[in-house]
Amino acid sequence: MTIPAKPIYIHSFSHRCGDWIPIEEMQDAIDNQAAIHQLSRLGIQRFSKLQTSLNALITENLERSLGQAKLSADDIDATIFFSTTLDPYIQHSDVPMALHDLGITRAIPYGVFYNQCTNHTQALQLAQLLCAEGRANHIAVFGYDALDDNKISRILPSRTSVYSDAFISCIVSREVRKDSYRIDSIDHLYAPEISQYNRPEDALHFITAYSRRFSEICQQSYKNNLTSSNEYNFLITPNYNFSVVKNLAEIAGFPEDRVYRDNITRYSHCFSGDHFIALQHLEKANKTQQGNRYLLTAVGGFVTFSAVTLMRV
């Protein structure tokens, strides 16, 4: 159970994607025609390919997040960087160089990895611990993922979605800032048993175990918040295809009109970035108002499940 003793707030989102490429033009499209046809039918249309340097992405987005928050670089007490795809042999000095140039010179840097598409909720968990222990008032949280098409296919297992490159940033603070969301709970659940069902013939076992655990993390979150699914204005899942999102919504107990699906077709699955991008879009589209509540669910590497609840303040 992870309801913060002292509230923390998330705000000042920014993101950048790269060139938008139709999924039919994916590098290994010819080898995956059936999958691409199916994904397209289920709402997955295009993906982003980032060519911009990590350094430039940090500068652009963190500057924007700081500007929105009306904070100076020197207000930042810690940075939390997360990534799934970062090549440690190439990009290991980009972050300190970019932070130095921005003037973020005293913030203790943290790096979060290895939980794939729950890296962002693990980063929020760390941010919450740092705030709770009084180590930080303002934390810059940012994530970067750019897939190397020569190393791995962009198609997720079981044709769930297509990976899309993105850089995202936001600020976590101990105080309310403009357009803030209060983080009411962060829950994680580990299900290593699922990693054994990785052969095509295990599909049924996989789906059963996955559904059971997804239900478990939702119920845990409702219980910790003394709520039911009825109290949330939106369920925000990762940008999987329409069919998968529909199934997840059913398990979580959400009717169709309270499931955020606007970004599936335009973004595909931006690793750990989907939720932060969705919150930006909801804000811009004036679809949020004070008191609105959100349930954000994610699954990392098919083994770590997360549920975060937010209230717009």
Added chain:
Amino acid sequence: MTIPAKPIYIHSFSHRCGDWIPIEEMQDAIDNQAAIHQLSRLGIQRFSKLQTSLNALITENLERSLGQAKLSADDIDATIFFSTTLDPYIQHSDVPMALHDLGITRAIPYGVFYNQCTNHTQALQLAQLLCAEGRANHIAVFGYDALDDNKISRILPSRTSVYSDAFISCIVSREVRKDSYRIDSIDHLYAPEISQYNRPEDALHFITAYSRRFSEICQQSYKNNLTSSNEYNFLITPNYNFSVVKNLAEIAGFPEDRVYRDNITRYSHCFSGDHFIALQHLEKANKTQQGNRYLLTAVGGFVTFSAVTLMRV
């Protein structure tokens, strides 16, 4: 300042290196003859090359750590995995598979990266936060680094040392276990300005800035513990060459006989593993006794400085 409100303890160390190779047989030895000659003269003799799978390393070492701690897999509330060199496209499902096989099935997994050779102190910092907030009683902490000789040279910048592959593990607990060290403080300091001095002609600027920051983190640690260097039985630095370690000892205010150097020649620099391996050796050599105090210093990616103080309980 990071003196834990409630004490936490580190214990049950284990490690595994690979084949020991003389530095003269390094893959790029021919291109680096002068450096290798100098390093050899300064105590760096050999490095470890790991060929064992990450999965097998986790199983072997965590089993040993759990055994030493007399804990069962089910006692573990969280795992913290750290790495500098991990290839995210190849080894992304090894950890959950290995943990599942060990019976560590309910521990929330955390992954720490991007601070290179302070990843282990960042992992300890996270462990301390999790314990302080009551999220965990026992945390399995483990790190893995195996350098790809085709991607990068094993020689550290400025001929400081040679990278050596290693897997390490230990347990962090909220209660005293056999052969425990109490963690009295964990300090980090960020110095991104150093990353700009990366050309050979910046060497003097680099050394000056580095020394100043190293002194700063030591003084911060002494101050937070209300101690001076006199109160510590051993300074444990990473396994840099004898000349570098001598300089660091001088800056930290330690005489030669209280600087741990036994592992320089036999291990070289095991990324984030040197300190945990040193503690194991001190223990086996009966060089520790109740009440002994240790200052552990590290520098990650030439920008994050850390100082951890321990007391043998």
